Amino acid sequence: MKVLIAGAGRLGTQIAHVLSAARNDVTLLEHDDDRVAELGGLPHVRVVAGDACDPALLEHAGVLACDLVIAATGRDEDNLVISLLAKRQFGVGRVAARVNDTENAWLFDQQWGVDVAVPAATPLISLIEEATGATDTVALLRLSKAGVEVIETAITGESRAAGHTLGEIVLPAGTVVATVVRDGRPTVPHPGVRLLPGDELLLVSHEATEQEIHAAFQ
Template identity: 40%
Template sequence: MRVVIAGAGSVGRSIARELLAHGHTVTLVDKQPAAMRIASVADAEWQLADACEISSLAAAGVGECDVVVAATGDDKANLVVSLLSRTEFGVPRVVARVNNPKNEWLFDSAWGVDVQVSTPRIMTALVEEAVTVGDLVRIFSFQGSGTSLHEVTLAAESPVAGRTVRDVVWGPGCFLSAIIRGGEPLPPDPDEQLVAGDRLVLVLSERADQASLQALVAPAPAAR
């Protein structure tokens, strides 16, 4: 697979190293001369240019690549790279980095983005996952589909703890995809009993009622 990465900062270089280790061909594009002096990704092709210009993308071989990764630290630049890659070169898959979570709504198919990756959002989800029991935490959104991946850790007082999978009505637009128990993933077998401490991985569509789902899995409020 041939991949062009716009942005040779720490994020772009890390992605490049991983892709090269898996046998892919990578071209890094960056307009900062300092980026060219970093030899940590010596096996990649390098181009000193502004990835927001059509001529630069053409010279980097975007027209022949399989994936473009817009990985700069500037959301505006990532949107421009994504849009040009899709509209001018017809790249099959465009992955874009979101630096400011407030800009997530822009990174959609209208700007040529297939997959958005928001590092702050992912880190927030991981923090919430680590410290929160009983709360539904969004882990990832599947761009353009209205579908998202959520996780919840069952508390001992959760209404579904002790019930089998078949006995739980998740509601429309919600699908239990896996149970993580003791560090091991388990398939959601209908006869599997849910226990406190289980981490449930749920796939939700836009039809899902997250408030009702939260009430279903969370501990009942303490009596006053």
């Protein structure tokens, strides 16, 4: 799923992190250049600088190809404009918007292009579940909130794990394989699965670093 998130504050950044970890194509828009610089190393997320209320910027950021737009700025007026542009001008299929001031909640409806209006006090888990219309990201969010890292690694022809079964791989302590994606399809990671070049693994760990996990497979 292609997702565009407007607003790289705490909320927008957390949503971007969770959705990208769930293998979605995520673009994050932010008008503050200093904040954009801080986010330069955000893994698997494209960060674009500029005002998300600008139609030209939205188009440049790829809104025409997006399945979901999330307006998560701290200003209700901006979230309404972004939602309206996404739905009416660019025809985005699903638009979610954060309501910062409860007195403005009545504005956040389909007339303004909003499919899902989420009050600021709504738990982040619920926001993501409602915005995406799916539940597969919720487990990842619960893991991240519990201090568990979600890490990806890919098997190549040079990987020492290629040709071996999962049961033969010695994983770092506190690490489990959540799924093996082969030919675009997730498979159950039982010990007998033999790893092949092109396989992508999603692992969760509460102790190991990303480097330690990659080392176990590469």
